[in-house]
Amino acid sequence: MSSVFGKPRAGTGPQSAPLEVNLAILGRRGVGKSALTVKFLTRRFISEYDPNLEDTYSSEETVDHQPVHLRVMDTADLDTPRNCERYLNWAHAFLVVYSVDSRQSFEGSSSYLELLALHAKETQRGYPALLLGNKLDMAQYRQVTKAEGTALAGRFGCLFFEVSACLDFEHVQHVFHEAVREARRELEKNSLARPLFISEERALPHQAPLTARHGLASCTFNTLSTVSLKEMPAVAQAKLVTVKSSRAQSKRKAPTLTLLKGFKIF
Ligand SMILES: Nc1nc2c(ncn2[C@@H]2O[C@H](COP(=O)(O)OP(=O)(O)OP(=O)(O)O)[C@@H](O)[C@H]2O)c(=O)[nH]1
Numbered sequence: 001m002s003s004v005f006g007k008p009r010a011g012t013g014p015q016s017a018p019l020e021v022n023l024a025i026l027g028r029r030g031v032g033k034s035a036l037t038v039k040f041l042t043r044r045f046i047s048e049y050d051p052n053l054e055d056t057y058s059s060e061e062t063v064d065h066q067p068v069h070l071r072v073m074d075t076a077d078l079d080t081p082r083n084c085e086r087y088l089n090w091a092h093a094f095l096v097v098y099s100v101d102s103r104q105s106f107e108g109s110s111s112y113l114e115l116l117a118l119h120a121k122e123t124q125r126g127y128p129a130l131l132l133g134n135k136l137d138m139a140q141y142r143q144v145t146k147a148e149g150t151a152l153a154g155r156f157g158c159l160f161f162e163v164s165a166c167l168d169f170e171h172v173q174h175v176f177h178e179a180v181r182e183a184r185r186e187l188e189k190n191s192l193a194r195p196l197f198i199s200e201e202r203a204l205p206h207q208a209p210l211t212a213r214h215g216l217a218s219c220t221f222n223t224l225s226t227v228s229l230k231e232m233p234a235v236a237q238a239k240l241v242t243v244k245s246s247r248a249q250s251k252r253k254a255p256t257l258t259l260l261k262g263f264k265i266f
Helices: 031-042 103-123 136-141 148-158 169-188 245-252 252-258
Strands: 020-029 044-047 056-062 066-074 093-099 129-134 158-164 197-198 228-230 239-244
Touching: 020 103, 020 169, 031 044, 031 056, 031 066, 031 103, 031 169, 031 197, 056 169, 066 093, 066 129, 093 169, 103 129, 103 148, 129 169, 148 158, 148 197, 148 228, 158 169
Parallel strands: 020 066, 020 093, 056 239, 093 129, 129 158
Antiparallel strands: 056 066, 197 228
């Protein structure tokens, strides 16, 4: 099933260059966004974390025999989407996460999917999204059934997975690679040579901010009325740490330690 909201906005590079994919992880606090990100990058599960950290990590991946330069933004919204343009204008694809043992977080994920769908409608661009029910190892405390997750994903045309950041790495990796595939499908629809961020001149002068109109306060889209053709934007409040996943997986050398500053690993 395809998970496309609207039209694509960026293109693949030449065949020899790695594909560049930006992936944002969204969801309410405590659903396991950081745990999933760190699991994917290091194969490890974290037990302690700084909930206010919002970092963007970089990893060289190979997906379907194709090199991919993947950037992952582990967002740190509070209870609702906030200052969303920092990821809406940056990401090629989104992982929307809830926790299977929290109905509140499931409702939160629905808000994020609505936000993405509305943004896609406003901008006429494509935003592949995957819905993830995390903490599958806590299934005995389930508040959200698998059928409910499937139904929500179906409503928004998303892929859906139940995962656990503390169980097998391969399943988590599969999900991230599926996100890359979804982004790549979108990127391949557009033949631009490099990943560029193109904002069309598309003023919305008489309309309130999208999220305000739909009850998602705090998100503004003030770049919509400007013309811009720019390379990778600076990510507000985010620092870029390059991590070679093969190295991170095998050794506890500097990149891993840098990445995991603030986390306790075991
Ligand atoms: N049992 C279980 N616990 C998990 C899992 N993923 C994360 N946790 C725990 O859930 C808590 C929150 O995890 P985080 O990864 O920090 O969640 P987050 O979504 O990044 O939260 P914020 O940073 O506050 O936005 C931590 O105590 C984790 O150890 C999981 O798959 N299973």
